[in-house]
Amino acid sequence: xxxxxxxxxxxRLTTARSRSGLxxxxxxxxxxxxxxxxxxxxxxQRSALGFLWTFLNPLLTVAVLALVFSLVVRIPIESYWxxxxxxxxxxxxxxxSLLNATYVIQEHARLRRSVAFPAAVTILAACGSKLVELLxxxxxxxxxxxxxxxxxxxxxxxxxxxxxLLLALVTLGLMFPIAVLSxxxxxxxxxxxxxxxxxxxxxxxxxxxxxxxxxxxxxxxxNPYASLLTLFQQVLFEGRLPAPELLGIxxxxxxAWMALGHLLFQRYESLCVEIA
Amino acid sequence: MLKRFxxxxxxxxxxxxxxxxALTGRRASRPKPxxxxxxxxxxxxxxxxxxxxxxxxxxxxxxxxLIGGVFVPTAGTVRTSGRVAAVLELGAGLHxxxxxxxxxxxxxxxxxxxxxxxxxxxPEILAFADLGDFVHTPVKYYSSGMVARLAFSVASFLxxxxxxxxxxxxxxxxxxxxxxxxxxxxxxxxxxxxxVASHDLQLVASLCRxxxxxxxxxxxxxxxxxxxxxxxxxRHRPGPEPExxxxxxxx
Numbered sequence: 014x015x016x017x018x019x020x021x022x023x024x025r026l027t028t029a030r031s032r033s034g035l036x037x038x039x040x041x042x043x044x045x046x047x048x049x050x051x052x053x054x055x056x057x058q059r060s061a062l063g064f065l066w067t068f069l070n071p072l073l074t075v076a077v078l079a080l081v082f083s084l085v086v087r088i089p090i091e092s093y094w095x096x097x098x099x100x101x102x103x104x105x106x107x108x109x110s111l112l113n114a115t116y117v118i119q120e121h122a123r124l125r126r127s128v129a130f131p132a133a134v135t136i137l138a139a140c141g142s143k144l145v146e147l148l149x150x151x152x153x154x155x156x157x158x159x160x161x162x163x164x165x166x167x168x169x170x171x172x173x174x175x176x177x178l179l180l181a182l183v184t185l186g187l188m189f190p191i192a193v194l195s196x197x198x199x200x201x202x203x204x205x206x207x208x209x210x211x212x213x214x215x216x217x218x219x220x221x222x223x224x225x226x227x228x229x230x231x232x233x234x235x236n237p238y239a240s241l242l243t244l245f246q247q248v249l250f251e252g253r254l255p256a257p258e259l260l261g262i263x264x265x266x267x268x269a270w271m272a273l274g275h276l277l278f279q280r281y282e283s284l285c286v287e288i289a
Numbered sequence: 290m291l292k293r294f295x296x297x298x299x300x301x302x303x304x305x306x307x308x309x310x311a312l313t314g315r316r317a318s319r320p321k322p323x324x325x326x327x328x329x330x331x332x333x334x335x336x337x338x339x340x341x342x343x344x345x346x347x348x349x350x351x352x353x354x355l356i357g358g359v360f361v362p363t364a365g366t367v368r369t370s371g372r373v374a375a376v377l378e379l380g381a382g383l384h385x386x387x388x389x390x391x392x393x394x395x396x397x398x399x400x401x402x403x404x405x406x407x408x409x410x411x412p413e414i415l416a417f418a419d420l421g422d423f424v425h426t427p428v429k430y431y432s433s434g435m436v437a438r439l440a441f442s443v444a445s446f447l448x449x450x451x452x453x454x455x456x457x458x459x460x461x462x463x464x465x466x467x468x469x470x471x472x473x474x475x476x477x478x479x480x481x482x483x484x485v486a487s488h489d490l491q492l493v494a495s496l497c498r499x500x501x502x503x504x505x506x507x508x509x510x511x512x513x514x515x516x517x518x519x520x521x522x523x524r525h526r527p528g529p530e531p532e533x534x535x536x537x538x539x540x
Contacts, residue, residue, distance in 0.1 A: 047395050047399075048398075050395075051387065055384060124399065127375065127376075127377040127378040127381040283361060
């Protein structure tokens, strides 16, 4: 363990045992699994329908949006409901995880004041439990789409795991800095729901990317979720293999945000113990 | 080894304040530093049993957390060799909605027990905690004594090299306390190192060979437990001068 450097910079090193480097996180994988298990168990305890509720809730939103955007504000897509369904759960995963990131550190503050373990594990666990739910939801969505929309099983579905991986990496990468910022500035917790709503409109979830004027498309693609959502729509709605350029953009986003997020987190994570 | 904290309530700035500070060029007002521990120099050898005594706010818990690797010293270094297990806040990590058995597994993972070990020894852990049928009841229905027994039971099965306890032996009935003490003694006999913070001076004197006395973060004495305890009691014996005791109160 190293002694603290200039404390006036506000940056302090964490101890070896609680540093969130890749090695330390890998060493905590059993704990990670137990935390994911805990998150899921607690959520579905004493709930008869359990997981079904997690699925029904966004499904209801999808139903409402589908009605509005095919009957009122008519978006020119045939089987609009299928289009919406193909991307919505990916978005839901992202926004839920990012919102979760604003309080996950505080949630575990008491625990981390007692036992030294990498703070990143709590964030990974939060993302991990949402990911498990997403996987379950995607199975149901794929089933519904194959039965009612495709009337078959497109081969392109094999690329879904890759898309899920990219989605998870981007989301995780964003969760890290959000978690630290929320610890330092309480405002972030209040601002996030509004930010998420705004992001919802800035992301092609309920409208296709090609509806966006050409001039603005490259701007929209700066949003990591724009390419990802479009990819989900391509595979699950159109039933075709993901476009390579979009896949490339999504991959760059995934790597970039993951690397940046983790780096930032390691630098500022000592905050997560002392002022959480 | 020094440990210093800024007072917590002035540390969290709102974005608005930070923005204003940036605009006006004025540096964020530095909160007055509040030192929790001052220049504590401590060396504990393997197999030693050390007690931390002192009034509330003396810095005992902070010291334990520094040893446990939860906090970083502002100045100085902390070096430990071997595996450290800490029971510092009773019930931290236990989730009220999960059952005793589920919590034992979770808490075990938190403390660092390996999956294989945990699986094989879980029945033993639960048996030691003596929870009976409550093992499958959510922990939110447990008494504080039961929570303590569960937490301590898991921690003691960790077989660490260094065990840190923060006033956890206060809870529990006589029978359990005796079993805990037996377990701790067994732990010490097999060469483990113990650092325990406690207000129970009798326990401290009987269990530990050494004692460290802190008041308001400052070193007051280190030596044979019986001797330090005697000095502590002499200072704190209720007497006709109430001022003498007020002087010890933490800032």
